[in-house]
Amino acid sequence: MTPADRPELRAQAWELSGGRCEWPRCVLPAEELAHLNSVGMGGNPDGSRETIEDVMAACYNHARMTDGLYSLGGRQAYKRDHAHLGVDLDATPRHMVAAVRALALRNHLAGTRSYAA
Numbered sequence: 001m002t003p004a005d006r007p008e009l010r011a012q013a014w015e016l017s018g019g020r021c022e023w024p025r026c027v028l029p030a031e032e033l034a035h036l037n038s039v040g041m042g043g044n045p046d047g048s049r050e051t052i053e054d055v056m057a058a059c060y061n062h063a064r065m066t067d068g069l070y071s072l073g074g075r076q077a078y079k080r081d082h083a084h085l086g087v088d089l090d091a092t093p094r095h096m097v098a099a100v101r102a103l104a105l106r107n108h109l110a111g112t113r114s115y116a117a
């Protein structure tokens, strides 16, 4: 999905992600919208995948991973790889997940390796 496809959805995703790739531990700038439930991962057979809950801002490679082109990723992988953050991804607003990720990255870079506040 290219940014030109869904400008309003893209703007929402960029606001939620702070313009960064939402893949766990990735620090690259976001370049594309990617589906959390990709066709490749068997998601969204009803066609209702163009919602903010179902997309993420992603760098080039992670957009391809979440869309199943590398046969990795998808929402289950996204959730699994965020498990270390200790947040319920189904119940936590995306901007809060982004804040927790930022804190975890700061702690990691500081050498504490602690994800607790």
Ligand SMILES: [Zn+2]
Residues within 6 Å of the ligand: 021, 022, 023, 026, 027, 028, 058, 059, 060, 061, 062
């Ligand atoms: Zn990335």
